[in-house]
Amino acid sequence: MNDEKFNFGLMDFISMSPTPFHAVEAMIYKLECAGYQRIYEADSWQLKARQGYYVTRNDSSIIAFKLGDDPISHGINMLGAHTDSPCLKVKPEPDMLKKGYYQLGVEVYGGALLNPWFDRDLSLAGRVNYLDEAGDLCSTLVNFEEPIAVIPSLAIHLDRDANKKRSVNSQTDIPPILLKLPLSEAKNKPLFTDILLHKIKDDTGAVEVLDFELSFYDVQQPAYVGLHQDFIASARLDNLLSCYTGLLALTETSNAGSKLLVCTDHEEVGSASACGAQGPFLKSVLERIAGNHENTVRMIDKSMMISADNAHAVHPNFVDKHDSNHGPEINQGPVIKTNANQRYASNSSTSAIFKQLCKKADVPVQSFVVRSDMACGSTIGPITASETGVKTMDVGVPTFAMHSIRELAGRWDAYYLFRVLKEFYQ
Numbered sequence: 001m002n003d004e005k006f007n008f009g010l011m012d013f014i015s016m017s018p019t020p021f022h023a024v025e026a027m028i029y030k031l032e033c034a035g036y037q038r039i040y041e042a043d044s045w046q047l048k049a050r051q052g053y054y055v056t057r058n059d060s061s062i063i064a065f066k067l068g069d070d071p072i073s074h075g076i077n078m079l080g081a082h083t084d085s086p087c088l089k090v091k092p093e094p095d096m097l098k099k100g101y102y103q104l105g106v107e108v109y110g111g112a113l114l115n116p117w118f119d120r121d122l123s124l125a126g127r128v129n130y131l132d133e134a135g136d137l138c139s140t141l142v143n144f145e146e147p148i149a150v151i152p153s154l155a156i157h158l159d160r161d162a163n164k165k166r167s168v169n170s171q172t173d174i175p176p177i178l179l180k181l182p183l184s185e186a187k188n189k190p191l192f193t194d195i196l197l198h199k200i201k202d203d204t205g206a207v208e209v210l211d212f213e214l215s216f217y218d219v220q221q222p223a224y225v226g227l228h229q230d231f232i233a234s235a236r237l238d239n240l241l242s243c244y245t246g247l248l249a250l251t252e253t254s255n256a257g258s259k260l261l262v263c264t265d266h267e268e269v270g271s272a273s274a275c276g277a278q279g280p281f282l283k284s285v286l287e288r289i290a291g292n293h294e295n296t297v298r299m300i301d302k303s304m305m306i307s308a309d310n311a312h313a314v315h316p317n318f319v320d321k322h323d324s325n326h327g328p329e330i331n332q333g334p335v336i337k338t339n340a341n342q343r344y345a346s347n348s349s350t351s352a353i354f355k356q357l358c359k360k361a362d363v364p365v366q367s368f369v370v371r372s373d374m375a376c377g378s379t380i381g382p383i384t385a386s387e388t389g390v391k392t393m394d395v396g397v398p399t400f401a402m403h404s405i406r407e408l409a410g411r412w413d414a415y416y417l418f419r420v421l422k423e424f425y426q
Contacts, residue, residue: 075302110268
C-alpha cells in the first residue's frame with residue numbers, strides 16, 4: 001500500500017465517522033471484510049487461534065484481536081486509541097426560540113477550541129433511542145449529512161475588540177441556528193424530538209423518540225492542502241487518524257503472534273466511564289482471553305501497549321510554545337511523547353523499542369516533551385498502564401490546531417505510523 005491509497009482511505013473513514021458511534025460502525029465493516037467475527041460480552045467465548053474477533057461496548061468503543069498459539073507465554077501486542085473528539089453536544093431539552101430563530105442548546109464536550117466553530121456549515125449525527133410500533137425499546141444511528149445549522153459570528157462593527165480579546169461564552173454564544181420561522185409561526189417553537197422522529201421513522205418504524213446522544217460536526221470533507229499537497233486538513237484527526245491507522249495495521253498483518261486493537265470513547269473527558277480507558281472493558285477482555293487471574297498476569301507481563309494519540313507539532317508562528325530541543329515537525333515521522341510526571345506512559349525501555357521498530361520500518365522518529373513551565377496533556381497511555389499493568393509507550397502523529405473543528409496533519413506521517421505499527425504487529 002502506498003501513501004496515496006492510505007490517505008484516501010483515512011479521509012473516507014473520517015468522513016464516515018462524525019461521531020464515536022459511527023466510527024465504531026465503520027470499523028466493524030472493515031473488520032468483517034477482513035474476516036473478523038463479532039462476539040458479545042454476555043455470551044460464553046470459545047476462542048480459536050488465528051481467528052479474528054471483535055467486541056463492542058456502548059456502540060462507541062471496540063476491541064478487535066487475533067490470537068496466536070500461546071498468548072499466555074508470548075503476550076499480546078496491543079494498540080490503543082480513542083474514538084471521541086471535542087465537539088458540541090445537543091442538550092436533553094435543547095429547543096430555543098429567539099426572535100423567530102429556532103436554535104438548539106448545546107454543551108461543550110471536551111477541550112474544544114470554540115472560535116473555529118463560528119461560520120461553519122454544521123450537520124448533526126449520533127444515536128437515537130426510540131419506541132417502535134410494538135412498544136419495544138430500540139436504538140439507531142442518525143446522520144443528517146446536509147448542513148442544517150450555523151453559528152454566525154457577531155459582526156466586527158458590533159464588537160470592535162473582537163480581534164484583540166474575543167472570548168466565547170459557552171452558554172450564550174454558541175447555540176446553533178437551524179431555522180428562521182415565518183412571522184405567522186414565530187410563537188410556535190418546534191420540538192427537536194419531533195424533528196428526530198420525522199428523520200428516523202421511515203427506516204425504523206419509530207413511534208416515539210425517548211432520548212438521544214447527538215453532536216454537531218462540520219460537513220466540509222477532509223482534503224489535501226498546500227502547494228504540494230503536503231498536509232491533510234480534516235475534522236477529528238485527533239484521534240480517528242490513530243483508530244484508522246491501527247485498524248489497517250491490524251487487518252493487514254498475518255503473522256502467528258497475538259495482536260489487539262482497542263479504541264475507547266470518552267478520552268477527551270477523562271476516560272472515566274464503563275466504555276472508557278479507565279473502565280474495565282480492556283481488562284475484562286484480557287482476563288477472558290487468558291482464562292484466569294494467574295494466566296492474565298503472565299500474559300500481561302509479556303505484552304506491550306502502544307498508545308497512539310496525536311502530538312503537538314511546532315507551529316512556525318508560535319515556536320516559543322515548545323521546548324527548543326523537542327519541537328516535532330510535520331512530515332518528519334511519528335513522535336514519542338514523554339513526561340517526567342507520567343502524563344505520558346513512555347519510558348526509556350518502551351521508547352527504545354519504538355525507535356527500533358522505526359529503524360526496521362525505515363521511518364524517521366521524533367520526540368516531544370512539553371515546556372517545563374507549561375501544563376502537559378495526557379492520553380489513554382498512563383490510564384491503560386495503571387489499570388492493566390501492561391508496558392506502555394505514548395506516540396502520535398504531529399498535528400496543528402489540535403481540538404479545532406478542522407485540524408492539520410502531514411500527508412506522510414500517518415502512513416509512516418502505519419508502517420511502524422505493521423512492524424509492531426509482526
